[in-house]
Amino acid sequence: MLVRSILAVSLSYIMCQAAFAVSQDTQAMTDASAVASTPVADPIDPLTLDNKGASQIMADQQLSNTSASEVQISTEEQKHLDNVSHTAQTIDAGPEKQNNTKSVGKAEKGNWTLDGLNNSEWTPSLGRGQFPAYARAQVMLNNAHASPGAIDGSSGKNMLKAIASFQQMQGLQTTGALDQDTWNALIALQDKPAFQEYTITENDLKGPYAKEIPHDYALQAKMKGLYYTRVTEMLGEKFHMDEAFLKQLNPKADFNKLGQKVIVTNVRNNLSEDIHLIVAHKGAKQLYLFNSKNQMVGSFPATIGSSDTPSPTGVYKVTGVTPNPWYSYSPSNFVQGKNLQPLSLPPGPNAPVGNIWIGLSKRSFGIHGTPNPSTISKTASHGCIRLTNWDANDLGRKVKAGAVVKFLE
Numbered sequence: 415m416l417v418r419s420i421l422a423v424s425l426s427y428i429m430c431q432a433a434f435a436v437s438q439d440t441q442a443m444t445d446a447s448a449v450a451s452t453p454v455a456d457p458i459d460p461l462t463l464d465n466k467g468a469s470q471i472m473a474d475q476q477l478s479n480t481s482a483s484e485v486q487i488s489t490e491e492q493k494h495l496d497n498v499s500h501t502a503q504t505i506d507a508g509p510e511k512q513n514n515t516k517s518v519g520k521a522e523k524g525n526w527t528l529d530g531l532n533n534s535e536w537t538p539s540l541g542r543g544q545f546p547a548y549a550r551a552q553v554m555l556n557n558a559h560a561s562p563g564a565i566d567g568s569s570g571k572n573m574l575k576a577i578a579s580f581q582q583m584q585g586l587q588t589t590g591a592l593d594q595d596t597w598n599a600l601i602a603l604q605d606k607p608a609f610q611e612y613t614i615t616e617n618d619l620k621g622p623y624a625k626e627i628p629h630d631y632a633l634q635a636k637m638k639g640l641y642y643t644r645v646t647e648m649l650g651e652k653f654h655m656d657e658a659f660l661k662q663l664n665p666k667a668d669f670n671k672l673g674q675k676v677i678v679t680n681v682r683n684n685l686s687e688d689i690h691l692i693v694a695h696k697g698a699k700q701l702y703l704f705n706s707k708n709q710m711v712g713s714f715p716a717t718i719g720s721s722d723t724p725s726p727t728g729v730y731k732v733t734g735v736t737p738n739p740w741y742s743y744s745p746s747n748f749v750q751g752k753n754l755q756p757l758s759l760p761p762g763p764n765a766p767v768g769n770i771w772i773g774l775s776k777r778s779f780g781i782h783g784t785p786n787p788s789t790i791s792k793t794a795s796h797g798c799i800r801l802t803n804w805d806a807n808d809l810g811r812k813v814k815a816g817a818v819v820k821f822l823e
Contacts, residue, residue: 487820490708495693497588501578502698505571505590526663528677532607536597544568551592553608554600555580556654557682559712561805564788565679566656572715572791575700579713610680613673618645627764627785631743631750631757640762645669651763653678654804656788683804685812687711692819694718694799699791701799714809715791717800731775732817735810738762739771768803770810774819782806
C-alpha cells in the first residue's frame, strides 16, 4: 500500500543506524503495547523503532554503494520468473471459484477430522472445490515457502499460484495444477503432520483485544492499540488460516474457553534462507524471493498498487524493518471520511499497514502487512506491496538492508 498516508520510515535514520530484524515471538506481536514503536514529533517521519521490538540490531550496517538501478536480474532468475509468472497470470485471468462454505462435515467431501486431514490424499478426480486434501496441500505449500495466503482448504487462485511457485522451485513442470508428481514432492518435504490439536491458553484469552476497530481513522487514532478483536482472529493469523475456515474445522469449539482443544494448522513461521532479490510482479500479483545463488526460494501472494495509485516502477533497496509501526494519515494524500487533519494511528495487527513495515529506498513506499489477510491479491492497495501479516513478518525476519526490490509489470 502506497502509504502516501504513511510517510515511511525515515530513510536518513535507517541509513545511519541499522537494519532491523523482526521479533521471532509470534505471540508477542499480538500485544502491540509491549513492542509498539514510538511516534516521532515530525509527522513526515512517523515510523521509528523501539529497540525492544526487534530481535537484534545490526549496528553500523550501511547500504551497499551499488545503486539499485545498476542491479541486473540474472539469466537464471529471469528464467524462473518467466516460467512462474506466465503461469500465475494465466491462472489470474481465469474465473475465480466460489468457496463452498458448507462443505466441511459432508462425507462426500472427505474426512475433516484431525486424522482425516493429516491422512488425506490427492486423486486426479478430486476436481475444484474445498477438500481435506487441498487443506493439507496448502499447509505443505506454506511450509515449503510457496505461500497460498490464508489457508482455507479451497482450490482458489492463490493456491494455484502457490503450486506454480512450488513446481518452479522443485524443477517440476510449472502448470499450477496439483498432480501426482507435485503431491509426491510436497509429501517428501514434510517432517510433521499438516494439522495439529492446539489447546487455548490463558495468554490467548488475555490478549489484549479491542472491542472493535472503527472505520473512522479519527476514532482509531484515539485507541491505545489496533489490536485483534477476538480470539479466532488472532488464532487465524497465528496459524495462517482463514478465520471462517478455522471455525468450520471446529464447529462446536468455544474459543473463549481456557483449555479448549481445537484443530489448527502446523505451519512454519520463517523462511529458511536470507533474501538477495525480491521481485514484485504486478501482473502475477505475487512477490518472488531469490537467494544469493540466483535460486527462487519463496513466493507470497501480494496486493501491489492499483490503477488510481500505482506502485512504482524500477529497482529499489530495502532500507530497514519496523515491527508495529505507527500510521500517519494525511488528508493531503487522500481524504478518509470527514478527517481533514493529520492523524497518528497506533500500532497493532489491525493497523492499516498491519504489524510490520519493510521500508524501501523510494520514499513512503514499502512492503507491509494488512488487517484483512483473506483479501490479499484480490483487492487494490495505495501503491505499496501488501502481504498477509504472517508472510510480511516471515520476510521481515530474513531480509536485510540493501536487499534489492524490483517491480515488474
